[in-house]
Amino acid sequence: MIIEAIYGAFGLMAGLDAKLLEIVCLSLQVSLSAVAIATALALPLGAAIAVSKFPGRQTLIVILNSLMGLPPVVVGLVVYLLLSRAGPLGQLGLLFTPSAMVIAQTILILPIIAALARQAVEDAWREYQEQLRSLGAGGWTAALTLVWDIRFSLLTAVLAGLGRACAEVGAVMIVGGNIDGVTRVMTTTIALETSKGDLPLALGLGVILVTLVLLLNAAAYTLKEAAQRRYG
């Protein structure tokens, strides 16, 4: 049966099965949207925490670091409660739409990107601070210099978020509802088809998903290595 399933999986992939393509596209659309929003919020947040001093800063950093391991199902549950008809945001009617999935994944990966960015910016700031001030670069000039100089570390943080978003199933399952043709993504399809016994589709998606995550990580690693060699 497994052999059959593998054959079937490659058949689906090779034939660019329309249904399969649709699922893959929605997955990417949801996760990339979440990454874009989370990045826009998390990088400034991480950088701000890195360079500022305020009471409770260390507590905030510990919390942020812990949130990196936020269980997707819990995020899904919370977003579900917020968006459900009786919830505070129920009137928006977002539950069981791709928008709800984007919201859930954004919440899930925002702490990851923010925490990694915070670390990168803080390390760099400690190193550069005096030199930049000595040269007379203050405020925005210094901030932009810093961010540009560690852009590869920040990109790694963003890719870590993307990997997490693509691979999680709990949050999108709960808030998306896994509705065929509307909110069905790779991970939820795999869960569903496996329980139904349709192994070729599940396996095909599994292969695509793993390949995608692998490629992302390989890209991140290669980029970082190349930058290290090129710029030190």
Place this chain on the structure above:
Amino acid sequence: MGDEPMRAPASILPLRLVDVSFAVNGKVIVDRVSCAVEPGPRTIILGPNGAGKSVLMRLCHGLLAPTSGRVEWASPERPGERRRQAMVFQRPVMLRRSALANIVYALRVAGVPAGERDGQALAALEGVGLAPLADRAARVLSGGEQQRLALARAWALRPEVLFLDEPTANLDPGASAEVERIIQAIHAAGTKIVMTTHNLGQARRLGDEILFLNQGCLAERAAVDRFFNQPASAEAQAFIKGELPWT
């Protein structure tokens, strides 16, 4: 690396320290230091590790604010204006770009017009013998090369005062000698040199006057010859005696 005729009108020197103290969490690092730093002679801030040399220099350069007392320049800098003092640190901090681009960056921050930056940066690199490495990534250069690049970056800014914080502490003798040669050249071109060191040989070679710092206090100030031949303070005598075998 010729002398630029452009100089801002009024000199920022002398620099006056009035009862300058600096403490962290109640621990006094610089203790009521008062002195004037005049243009001309190369000033060496000498003292054992932990005497507060680096902190004193950062107070002068404006990287730290004194806990009490005043740091007064003859013509104070205004925020947003081009700095007329520069500093070279013990460990050079280079941006992730080429050697040339690092100097160009400093010139850009200083407000040098875009068309003149490359030429000035290259001239500065030539002055420290790094022109062949202009396109290399700054951070992959050796420690000695990075320190020379840091000197070129500071020199390109044509500062009136150049602070150097133990610039050779991490370098081998060959690289140290090269750095000392560059410092002499910068001095000869008319920039006031203020340098910290705990190396007595270097203080003798590079210094005209010594500010001897011990446990945060300015224990003695004297011309180099006087300081080494007839140190007035007991602390300086002990330091010279203790240090000499290793210089």
